[in-house]
Amino acid sequence: MDISIIIGGEAGAGVMRSGYILARALVRGGLSVFGMNDYPSLIRGGHNAYMIHASDKRIHAHRENFDIVVALNAETITRYVDQLTENAAIIYDPKDRSYAEKLSDKALLVEIPMMDIVKEEKAKPVMMNSVAIGAAAGLTEYDYEILKSSILDSFPKPEVGEINARLAKRGYDIALEEYSSKFKIKVAPLEKDGKQIYLTGNEAVALGAMQAGMKFYAAYPMTPASPILHFLALHGPKYGIVVVQPESEIAAINMVIGAAYAGVRAMTATSGGGFSLMTEALGLAAMSETPIVVAIAQRVGPSTGMPTYTAQTDLMFVLNASQGEFPRFVIAPGDVKECFYRTIEAFNLAEKFQVPAIILIDKYLAESHMSTEIFDTSNIKIDRGELITGEYKGKEYRRYEVTETGVSPRAIPSTRNAIVKANSSEHTEYGYASSNALNAVKMQEKRFRKLKYMIMEMDKLNPAIYYGDPQAELVLIGWGSIKCPVLDALEILKSMDISVGFLHFIYLSPFPVKYALKYLKDRKIMLVENTYTGQLANLLKMHTGLTVDYKVLRYDGRPINPSQIVEKVFEVIR
Numbered sequence: 001m002d003i004s005i006i007i008g009g010e011a012g013a014g015v016m017r018s019g020y021i022l023a024r025a026l027v028r029g030g031l032s033v034f035g036m037n038d039y040p041s042l043i044r045g046g047h048n049a050y051m052i053h054a055s056d057k058r059i060h061a062h063r064e065n066f067d068i069v070v071a072l073n074a075e076t077i078t079r080y081v082d083q084l085t086e087n088a089a090i091i092y093d094p095k096d097r098s099y100a101e102k103l104s105d106k107a108l109l110v111e112i113p114m115m116d117i118v119k120e121e122k123a124k125p126v127m128m129n130s131v132a133i134g135a136a137a138g139l140t141e142y143d144y145e146i147l148k149s150s151i152l153d154s155f156p157k158p159e160v161g162e163i164n165a166r167l168a169k170r171g172y173d174i175a176l177e178e179y180s181s182k183f184k185i186k187v188a189p190l191e192k193d194g195k196q197i198y199l200t201g202n203e204a205v206a207l208g209a210m211q212a213g214m215k216f217y218a219a220y221p222m223t224p225a226s227p228i229l230h231f232l233a234l235h236g237p238k239y240g241i242v243v244v245q246p247e248s249e250i251a252a253i254n255m256v257i258g259a260a261y262a263g264v265r266a267m268t269a270t271s272g273g274g275f276s277l278m279t280e281a282l283g284l285a286a287m288s289e290t291p292i293v294v295a296i297a298q299r300v301g302p303s304t305g306m307p308t309y310t311a312q313t314d315l316m317f318v319l320n321a322s323q324g325e326f327p328r329f330v331i332a333p334g335d336v337k338e339c340f341y342r343t344i345e346a347f348n349l350a351e352k353f354q355v356p357a358i359i360l361i362d363k364y365l366a367e368s369h370m371s372t373e374i375f376d377t378s379n380i381k382i383d384r385g386e387l388i389t390g391e392y393k394g395k396e397y398r399r400y401e402v403t404e405t406g407v408s409p410r411a412i413p414s415t416r417n418a419i420v421k422a423n424s425s426e427h428t429e430y431g432y433a434s435s436n437a438l439n440a441v442k443m444q445e446k447r448f449r450k451l452k453y454m455i456m457e458m459d460k461l462n463p464a465i466y467y468g469d470p471q472a473e474l475v476l477i478g479w480g481s482i483k484c485p486v487l488d489a490l491e492i493l494k495s496m497d498i499s500v501g502f503l504h505f506i507y508l509s510p511f512p513v514k515y516a517l518k519y520l521k522d523r524k525i526m527l528v529e530n531t532y533t534g535q536l537a538n539l540l541k542m543h544t545g546l547t548v549d550y551k552v553l554r555y556d557g558r559p560i561n562p563s564q565i566v567e568k569v570f571e572v573i574r
Contacts, residue, residue: 001031001056003185004063005136006080008049009072009129011042017154018129019050020369022136025150026054027198027371029143029189034484035198035369036062036559041223041307047075056190057491060335060370061484064561067185068139069107070132072114074099081106087184091135091175093128110139110179117170127167134168138175140187147172197374201365201481202227204336205295207375208343209267210239213382214293216259216266218244218252223307224363225269225297249274253281253294260290261422263387263412265347269295272314273304275321282356283322288422289400289408289447291350291357291385293343298362300557309557310363312480312530315539318360319509325444327451329357329458330509334483336370342506344380345461352385352457353407353450360508362530364559365481386410392418398429402442406449455510463507464515469499474572475520477548478528479505479536482560486528489565500569505536511543526550526572528565 007019016037023035034053040046053063065085071077071092077099084090089108092100093115100109112135114128121127130151137147148165155161199207206228209217217236219229229245236243246252252268259266270278275296285292298314300306318330329349333339343359350357388411397418401408408429411418421431426443428434468490476486483504493500503519505512520540527537527548532555537548552568554560 001187003054003068003140003187004066004085005052005054005068005070006049006066007052007070007072007129007132008047008076008079010075011039011044011046011048012126013048013072014126014129015048015072016050018133019052021150021154022133022147023050023052023054023369024198025137025142025147026052026187027196028146028150030196031056031187031190031371032059033198033369033371034059034062036364037367039308047079049076054187060487061562062368062559064563068136070136071096071100072129072132077103089139089179089183091132091139108179108182110135110175112171112174114171117167121163121167121170123163123167127164130164130167131171134171135175137168138172139180139183140185141176141180142187143189144169144172146189195374196371198369198371199336200227200367200369201333201336201339201361202297202367203231204339205269205343205359205361206231208340209293209347210236210241211340211377211380212265212344212347214265214267214347215240216242216244216256216264217268218246218255218259218266219268219270220246220249220252220274222249222271222274224299224366225271225274225295227367228269228295249277250281253278253292254284256292257281257285257288257290260285260292261288261412265351267293267295267347269297271297271299272301272317275314275318279322283324283326284424285356286322286324286326286328286447287424287426289354290422291354293346293350293357293359295343295359295361297366298360306557308363310481310530310559311555311557312362312482313532313535313555315360315479315508315531315535318358319539326447327353327355327454328509329355329454330360330507331357332360332480332506332508333365334480334504334506335365335372337372337375338506339365340375348381348383349454349457351387352383353454354385354410355450355454360480362481364530365484387412388415388418391416396430399431400427400429400443400446402429402446404449405453406446407453451510458507458510458512459514461507463512464503464505464519466501466503466519468501470501472499472501472523474524474526474569475501475503476526476528476565477503477505477520477536477540479508482528482530485560485562486565489562489569492562492566493569498569498573508539511539513543516540516544516546520544520546524549524572526552526568528552528560530554530560
């Protein structure tokens with residue numbers, strides 16, 4: 001049982017909301033669901049779409065071909081003609097009949113008088129989207145009551161939920177009675193123990209930050225990181241979190257540094273353009289050894305690029321951002337589950353080693369919805385490192401005391417017996433500015449002494465994870481959201497008795513060298529990445545000397561899909 005549905009229409013037609021409601025209904029039926037949006041960077045207008053991939057088996061990514069096209073306008077009918085599966089159906093309104101009839105040899109035409117139904121029910125025109133998703137459910141014979149529950153829970157006003165549910169039922173009944181017998185794909189809820197949640201990478205990062213004890217968040221809106229700000233502004237204050245939208249990205253990161261200096265766990269989030277503005281302040285956090293967390297949701301560049309599409313092109317930039325040299329953590333979660341747990345790790349590591357920790361995701365992961373089991377918080381531990389609480393009991397306090405690990409005891413302003421001096425210039429152990437050559441060597445070596453212990457700590461946290469055949473001659477490599485299409489590609493290849501492996505890098509700084517050598521040495525390596533230059537290949541060679549044999553690269557702003565990976569593997573093994 002596997003189905004791919006796309007809902008399309010003009011901006012303002014409720015495409016994203018209706019797609020989410022239908023997807024959540026499938027999640028409530030126990031199916032594994034992946035939902036992805038597609039929209040242009042326009043203030044008004046343009047074509048919007050929401051893609052749903054659902055299965056009774058575990059899935060991780062979208063599918064590029066569609067079994068059902070739900071068309072809320074004529075453009076949707078013609079836009080996806082080359083992405084229809086063999087037994088596809090198109091759901092449309094009679095006003096668009098002339099467009100649909102041209103495709104009668106390619107798909108089952110499901111004509112639903114959406115606008116007439118809306119008028120009969122004295123509803124708003126935008127509510128035709130509820131008729132449409134009801135028809136999609138009816139066509140597959142999915143349980144209407146589950147869809148109804150998803151609709152009712154989506155509207156704070158019960159009367160609005162009721163009218164949308166009624167509209168969906170009318171679309172459902174027409175599709176069920178007149179067309180379902182002609183459509184081959186059926187979807188039924190599964191009998192499963194436990195419940196699933198359905199959320200985006202952005203939401204999972206925000207929840208992870210809340211669970212980690214973050215108490216201050218400042219960010220300037222920038223797609224595709226803005227939903228983190230929206231989520232925290234809505235939910236954060238209930239948990240004692242101060243959420244601020246300042247005048248710029250520069251202000252945001254400086255506020256976060258100030259909050260962290262005062263002893264609060266703090267974070268900001270942005271995309272590549274905003275992070276460009278933040279880089280000098282990132283160096284301030286490094287020099288002052290102030291632990292901050294920065295989430296970066298990548299999009300297409302350079303410059304404005306394509307703001308609402310995806311890329312992984314900021315990797316080298318993030319690894320080397322800001323002037324000078326200093327250690328940092330760069331963590332790239334691969335799915336929503338990792339977004340949650342790895343964000344908590346980022347906060348712990350930032351404070352334990354008093355360095356910046358960067359969470360690197362992309363638009364594909366940031367804004368796509370994924371179903372997963374409810375997060376388990378029973379074993380989560382908060383590690384604040386060498387934080388002095390209450391009173392400093394030593395002699396004169398040295399904020400930058402030289403230690404074996406490079407990590408100094410950290411007092412915050414108001415700590416008794418400690419005057420906390422922070423300095424953006426090179427400084428002595430006491431925090432006084434100094435340009436003395438011997439002192440500069442001592443302090444730089446102190447900061448980099450952390451690196452050994454950072455690697456030791458990272459190695460306890462599964463910084464790279466291997467999937468698939470442990471003896472495979474061909475191993476795919478990737479980082480971040482590439483995990484999603486690669487895991488689905490592995491399942492397709494496995495069904496064809498083709499064995500390959502996959503090494504997913506989660507930590508990119510420090511780079512997990514021993515994991516790379518363990519799984520990649522003396523094997524053929526294929527890089528999968530949303531870049532033109534193949535940045536992970538360069539990083540791998542720099543740290544291990546290993547070279548990549550093959551590449552699957554995509555740089556048109558769209559995510560790599562499983563079939564592209566499968567085709568490349570076929571090409572290689574033939």
